[in-house]
Amino acid sequence: MMKDTDTKVPHRGHELLDVLARLGGSARNGQIAQVMDVSEETVRRLVKSLAKQGKVERVHGGTYLRGSQDAPMYSGALEQLPKEKTRIAKGVMSLIQDGMAIFVNVGSTTTYVAEQLRELKDLIVVTNSISVVAALADHNGSRVFLAGGEVSRAERGSFGRAAEEFSKQFSYDALIIGADAVSPDLGVLANNPREAELTRALTGHAQRVIVAADCRKFTATAPCVACPMDKVTDLVTDGDPPDPLAEALNRAGARTHITSKSGRITTRTPLPDAAEQ
Structure with missing residues (x-):
């Protein structure tokens, strides 16, 4: 039986609640607007x-559903640094072209990337990300495949051997990954061992590995190696990497794309003889 308070919720309100439920309990208002095909002002x-x-x-x-177990993750990750992550996402989008085959992993920054794509x-x-599916499925002729596996509500994604085996069936123009930390010695690091395992399994299936990470990740730590530095082809970030990391990227032959508040993207290419040093 419908509660009295439910009768006060308009049709569009029920639709918004359904969208939030499908997205795991929380989402950015821009993403909700995309799924509902309305303006952000209507969502607000x-x-x-x-x-x-x-x-x-x-x-x-x-926004997140009242009582959602995923609320802490949303407010703790997706809400942080929205302007910086939007700039990074635009930088990643500039490296992708129509018709490409790409893999996009779970993460707050990659959620912003999906919106730009x-x-x-x-x-x-x-992708193994529910948020990426919601942003891109049935849009502009793109075909979106969700890798199967055990679903983590908190991370809004699927993990495990099934997700890995499905994703390995494809050959990618680009692998787009986020990072919990970036180390000059170890490469891209993740807190979730299953996420790291999936990323490691796919680096050999992509022509380019694009890392989207804000500059705070340069001083962060995480326990699992997701992608060794020598597999990274591009780093898109919002600030200058410290010297040790810049040198490691140079030795790996990786390009660094630094996004500014003005929207300008500065690309630093590796020195020709960097790999021989």
């Missing part, structure tokens, strides 16, 4: 009304 009005009824909670730039068309996208 609906969210404001639903919040008054106790159906959702609002955070900066996003909506500008492209006819992509073949393989």
Whole structure:
């Protein structure tokens, strides 16, 4: 039986609640607007009304279902550094072309990347991220494949051997990955061992490995090696890497793309003889 408070929720409000449920309990307002095919202003009005009824909670730039177990992850990751992550996402998008086959992994920054990739068309996208599927499926002629496996609600993604075996069936123009930390000695690091295992399994299936990471990750630590430095072809970030990391990227032959507040992207290419040093 429908509760009295539910009768006050308009049709669009119910639709928004359904979208949040499908996205694992929380999402950025921009992503909700994309899925519902409405403006962000419409989403904000609906969210404001639903919040008054106790159906959702609002955070900066996003919304989560009241009582959702995923709320801490959203407010702790997706909400942080939205401007910086948007710039990084635009930098990644500039490296991708229409019709490419790409893999995009789970993560807050890669969620922003997926939103920017909506500008492209006819992509073949393989992902283990529910958020990436929601952003790109049935849009601009792109085909999106969700790798199967055990689903983690907190990370909004699937992991395990099934996800790995499915993803390895494809050959990719680019592997787009986030990072919990970036080490000059070890490469791209992750907190989740299953995420790291999936990334390691796919580096040999892609022509390019594009790492999207804000500059805070240069001083962070994480326990699992997801991608050795010599497999990285591109790093897209929002600040200068410290000298040891810059030297490691140079030795690996990786390009560094630094995004500025003005929207300009500065690309640093490795020295020709860097690999021989």
